[in-house]
Amino acid sequence: MKISKRVSKISESVTLQLNSLAVSMEEEGKKVWNLTAGQLPFRPGNEFTESLRSELVFLNSFQYSPVAGFKKLREKVIDYYNTSREVDVSETHNVLISNGGKHSISNVLASIIDPGDEVILLAPYWVSYPELVKLYEGKPVIISSSIYEEFHPSIDDIKSAINSKTKAIIINSPNNPGGIHYSESWMKEFASLVLEYPELILISDEIYFELSYFDPKPTYFYQFEKSLLERTIVIDGVSKNMALTGLRIGFCIAPNELISAMTRLQGQTASGANSLVQKALLGYNFSLIHDYLEPIKGHLRENARTIQDILRENQLSQCWYQSKSAFYYLIDFSGAPIINKYKKNDDDMTDYSSQICQGLLTQKGVAVVPGEAFGVPNTARLSLVPTKEFFAEAITKIVEFMKEAEG
Numbered sequence: 001m002k003i004s005k006r007v008s009k010i011s012e013s014v015t016l017q018l019n020s021l022a023v024s025m026e027e028e029g030k031k032v033w034n035l036t037a038g039q040l041p042f043r044p045g046n047e048f049t050e051s052l053r054s055e056l057v058f059l060n061s062f063q064y065s066p067v068a069g070f071k072k073l074r075e076k077v078i079d080y081y082n083t084s085r086e087v088d089v090s091e092t093h094n095v096l097i098s099n100g101g102k103h104s105i106s107n108v109l110a111s112i113i114d115p116g117d118e119v120i121l122l123a124p125y126w127v128s129y130p131e132l133v134k135l136y137e138g139k140p141v142i143i144s145s146s147i148y149e150e151f152h153p154s155i156d157d158i159k160s161a162i163n164s165k166t167k168a169i170i171i172n173s174p175n176n177p178g179g180i181h182y183s184e185s186w187m188k189e190f191a192s193l194v195l196e197y198p199e200l201i202l203i204s205d206e207i208y209f210e211l212s213y214f215d216p217k218p219t220y221f222y223q224f225e226k227s228l229l230e231r232t233i234v235i236d237g238v239s240k241n242m243a244l245t246g247l248r249i250g251f252c253i254a255p256n257e258l259i260s261a262m263t264r265l266q267g268q269t270a271s272g273a274n275s276l277v278q279k280a281l282l283g284y285n286f287s288l289i290h291d292y293l294e295p296i297k298g299h300l301r302e303n304a305r306t307i308q309d310i311l312r313e314n315q316l317s318q319c320w321y322q323s324k325s326a327f328y329y330l331i332d333f334s335g336a337p338i339i340n341k342y343k344k345n346d347d348d349m350t351d352y353s354s355q356i357c358q359g360l361l362t363q364k365g366v367a368v369v370p371g372e373a374f375g376v377p378n379t380a381r382l383s384l385v386p387t388k389e390f391f392a393e394a395i396t397k398i399v400e401f402m403k404e405a406e407g
Contacts, residue, residue, distance in 0.1 A: 010131055018357055022367040033366045033394035035382035038176070039245040040327065045292040048242060051283035052276070061279045065272035068263045069097025073282050077251050080286045081234065084209070085220065089229055094259040097273045098266060101207045101237045101250040106132055107262045108233055108252060112201055113138040117167035122153045123375030124178045124330060126205070129170055130375075138167065142375055147332045150321045151178040151376075155189045168201035169194070173218055174208035174325035177374045177381035179304075181218040181325045191221035191228060202232045207250075210241040210289055212325035213297035213304070230255065238281065240326075241289050247277045300327055303384040303391045307331075310392070314399045327384045330371060331398060334378040337405035351377035364397040 019036065026032050043049075055061040068074065074095040082088050098104045105128070113119065115137040121129050123144050130140040141161050145153040158169070171190075174181040182190075194200055204220060212218055222228040237250035250273075252262065266272075304323050311320045318335040333339050333356050342352040353370035357380050360366050371379030386394070 006135060006137075009134055018354075018361055018367060018370070021358070021361060025361070025365065031365055032361075033364075033386075033390065033397060035366065035368050035386065035391075035394055037383040037385055039385075040240070040243040040296060041385055042243050042296060044243050045288060047288055048244075048280065048284050052280035054283065055276055055279040058279070061276045063275060065097075065275040065278055067267040067272050068259070069095065069273060070275075070278050070282065073097065073278050076282065076286070077236075078253065081236070081253055086223065087226065087229065089253065092229065092255060093253050094256050096252045096254070096259050096262050096266065097278060098250045098252060099270055099273050100239060100248040101205070101235050102128055103248075103270065104235050104237070104250040104252040105129070105203075105205065106135075107265055108203060108235070108254070108258075109133060109136050109138070111258060111261050111265055112167060114167075116165060118163070118165045119167055120158065120161055120169040121375070122158075122169075122171065124151055124175060124371075125170070125375050126172055126176050127373045129172075139165075141166070144375070146376075147319070147321050147330070147335075147379075151175065151180055151330070152182060152186050155186070155193055158190070159193055162197055162200070166197075166200060168203055170203045170205060171221070172205040173220070174206075174212060175328075176208065176326055177328045177330055177369070177371075177376075179323035179326050179328040179330070179384070180321075181212060184216065184219045187219050187221045188224050191225040194221065194228065195225060198231075200231070202228060203235065204232055205235040207235060207237055208240050208326040209236065210293055211297065211300075211327060213300045214322070214324040218325065233258065241293065244277075247274065249273055249277050249281065299388075300384050302388055303386075304329070306388070306392050307395055310395045310399055314403060316399060316402060319402070323384070328381050329384060330374075330376060330379045330381055331368070331402075332379050333402060336402035338402045339378060340405050349377075353378050353380060356380070360398065360401050364401050366394050366397045366401075368398075 022032050022034060077095045078090055109132050113136040117138045118141050119133045119138050120141045123142050133140045143153045143157050145151045209218060222232050234253040239245045307329055308320055311317055319332045323329050351372050353372045357368055357370045368380040368382045
């Protein structure tokens with residue numbers, strides 16, 4: 001059976017082999033410190049689970065929802081967005097509720113990309129951005145950054161990449177996998193830049209907005225230039241901020257015309273999102289998210305400090321930067337002795353992240369995600385969510401590995 005060219009071009013996840021190896025090691029009775037988790041290992045708040053339970057008696061909670069989502073929930077999402085971002089898009093924007101943030105991004109890119117259109121991605125980027133752009137016959141254009149700039153891409157580099165084929169830019173702040181959010185000064189510069197290109201579509205992935213654990217909190221380009229809201233698409237949802245990854249509810253907040261187009265698309269592909277969860281969200285007070293996340297953010301702060309302390313104690317401060325949000329960290333191998341086991345010479349610019357991560361797993365039992373999946377060579381993403389003791393053990397193992405040099 002011949003597979004379409006469109007699907008054949010989709011890259012397989014680089015983490016599958018390592019995950020398979022980690023599972024095999026655990027089955028053999030070996031201890032594995034798995035830091036690959038992309039979700040909070042905490043129970044959702046009681047207020048939400050009670051709301052979910054109360055909806056179980058209603059027939060409508062088990063039937064089709066409107067394709068775009070229940071109207072009252074969409075209004076509630078807009079109200080929460082307006083309040084939390086200090087803007088007002090009630091008249092210009094609408095909401096499409098989908099099966100998770102990834103589905104929302106897919107809807108957006110399918111609705112705006114024509115063959116040959118370019119989409120600028122800022123590395124580190126979320127693993128699915130380039131694959132989805134290519135799926136819809138667009139071309140990803142990558143703007144690199146490094147630990148030395150705390151993964152803030154150069155505004156000048158972004159400007160140099162914009163041309164007549166550029167359709168959109170995707171901003172992910174707070175950032176997966178970097179664990180940072182772009183500074184206010186960076187956002188202001190970015191706002192000034194994109195004002196020069198009125199046809200450019202701006203996609204702001206804000207799925208981790210509430211998960212910032214060091215001040216200042218995240219800000220966005222459109223807060224400084226309100227006119228940019230006219231061409232801004234916001235991705236959000238409840239997967240991360242309410243620990244509901246498996247319940248698959250995402251939000252897309254966008255200008256009315258685009259929401260109408262995406263609703264037509266979703267109506268032919270996936271129909272409406274989970275009706276039971278939507279009904280439960282209607283009965284939940286979104287202002288409780290802040291209270292729910294407070295102890296979780298305290299936990300993330302502690303683990304972020306653990307990384308700093310252990311790297312400093314082992315004279316690897318050059319591999320450290322301050323993470324501030326989401327629940328990830330990019331450990332940088334390029335400035336550590338371990339890189340000399342892989343580099344052929346001083347001028348070797350090869351990305352060895354997959355090989356390094358495989359060595360880390362087989363030799364030390366620590367599973368992380370290779371940085372090549374996120375556009376940042378010779379790094380690895382690790383999750384900050386494990387318990388403090390388990391996490392400290394894992395970081396100690398990673399540092400032992402990083403200090404190993406050839407000979």
